[in-house]
Amino acid sequence: TRYARITGTGSYLPERRLTNDDLAAQLAERGIETSNEWIVERTGIQARHFADAHACSSDLALEASRKAIEAAGITAQDIDLIIVATSTPDMVFPSTACILQNKLGANGCPAFDVQAVCSGFVYALTVADSMIRSGAAQRALVVGAEVFSRILNFNDRTTCVLFGDGAGAVVLEASEQPGILACDLHADGKHVDILCVPGHVSGGEVLGSPLLVMDGQAVFKMAVGVLEKAAHAVLAKAGKTEADIDWLVPHQANIRIMQSTARKLKLSMDKVIVTVDQHGNTSAASIPLALDHGVRSGQIQPGQTVMLEGVGGGFTWGAVLLNM
Numbered sequence: 001t002r003y004a005r006i007t008g009t010g011s012y013l014p015e016r017r018l019t020n021d022d023l024a025a026q027l028a029e030r031g032i033e034t035s036n037e038w039i040v041e042r043t044g045i046q047a048r049h050f051a052d053a054h055a056c057s058s059d060l061a062l063e064a065s066r067k068a069i070e071a072a073g074i075t076a077q078d079i080d081l082i083i084v085a086t087s088t089p090d091m092v093f094p095s096t097a098c099i100l101q102n103k104l105g106a107n108g109c110p111a112f113d114v115q116a117v118c119s120g121f122v123y124a125l126t127v128a129d130s131m132i133r134s135g136a137a138q139r140a141l142v143v144g145a146e147v148f149s150r151i152l153n154f155n156d157r158t159t160c161v162l163f164g165d166g167a168g169a170v171v172l173e174a175s176e177q178p179g180i181l182a183c184d185l186h187a188d189g190k191h192v193d194i195l196c197v198p199g200h201v202s203g204g205e206v207l208g209s210p211l212l213v214m215d216g217q218a219v220f221k222m223a224v225g226v227l228e229k230a231a232h233a234v235l236a237k238a239g240k241t242e243a244d245i246d247w248l249v250p251h252q253a254n255i256r257i258m259q260s261t262a263r264k265l266k267l268s269m270d271k272v273i274v275t276v277d278q279h280g281n282t283s284a285a286s287i288p289l290a291l292d293h294g295v296r297s298g299q300i301q302p303g304q305t306v307m308l309e310g311v312g313g314g315f316t317w318g319a320v321l322l323n324m
């Protein structure tokens with residue numbers, strides 16, 4: 001059987017780091033009140049990284065990709081498929097994947113973006129897995145990269161404290177050894193309005209708001225329900241049970257959503273990779289950032305069974321079960 005296996009991971013965070021106190025001080029200048037205590041208690045977030053004004057998603061993606069390519073022991077020219085998950089692309093078009101491809105010097109291979117907001121990385125990994133198993137690709141670079149700081153409304157304290165910028169990447173290669181065991185993706189467009197950036201470009205102007213809006217409580221309720229379903233569906237597809245999971249690498253939106261998922265999977269929190277405290281919610285970048293953190297810290301070991309799961313705007317959600 002032909003499988004797709006992760007052979008390298010990498011990630012990148014912009015240098016500029018803001019603690020909750022740093023952010024609270026900046027918001028206070030606008031007359032917006034928040035506190036470290038409120039943010040930590042409701043979300044588990046302590047700090048986030050923001051890119052400088054000139055840096056785009058492809059710049060963050062490039063740094064993460066170079067590390068993943070190096071970890072896989074290959075060169076950029078060996079890559080024959082590039083998929084970037086992002087909701088903050090460099091341009092309306094062409095895709096951030098094309099821009100990244102040129103920066104990497106991997107010109108010629110297919111390259112495209114996947115847009116599923118915070119579920120983007122599990123969507124992109126599922127597409128790459130299918131293309132590798134079908135023989136359409138041998139070595140894919142799958143990236144999640146975001147500069148959410150660009151679309152935050154810093155006059156809305158209910159959202160601007162939650163997000164950060166960053167990128168994560170994996171190299172996924174054809175292998176006879178099982179890597180990705182099962183994938184499970186879903187979307188329900190009924191819920192477009194609970195988390196969106198409603199604006200669009202028309203006649204040289206942005207019509208509608210170009211900034212993120214969210215109904216936090218509606219998102220919270222949706223997220224905990226669908227994540228449990230996706231986790232059980234992907235286990236069933238792979239013929240595995242909760243006890244087979246060595247590590248859960250969830251989308252890092254909010255520690256309370258992660259704790260709730262762990263509880264429903266009967267996993268203790270020391271089997272969950274947590275980076276939300278230091279990264280905030282980096283949308284499509286959060287899962288590959290957390291995965292790379294787990295690998296480089298020595299927590300996630302070769303051969304272990306890892307569940308990735310994401311949920312986000314759309315509403316979209318999904319899970320991937322894999323052997324490292």
Ligand code: ACO
Pocket residue numbers: 033034035038039042043118157158159161162195214216217219220223251253254281283311312313
């Ligand atoms: N600082 C201080 N006070 C605040 C802040 C803030 N940053 N934001 C809101 N408050 C206030 C509110 O105004 C409200 O005050 P009031 O009671 O006087 O009206 C109070 O805190 C409680 O607000 P709630 O919205 O009820 O707070 P809640 O406990 O629901 O927490 C939160 C809000 C953290 C957004 C929560 O709903 C949540 O985590 N939702 C999930 C959203 C999420 O994770 N989205 C990420 C994107 S989607 C994804 O990645 C899955």
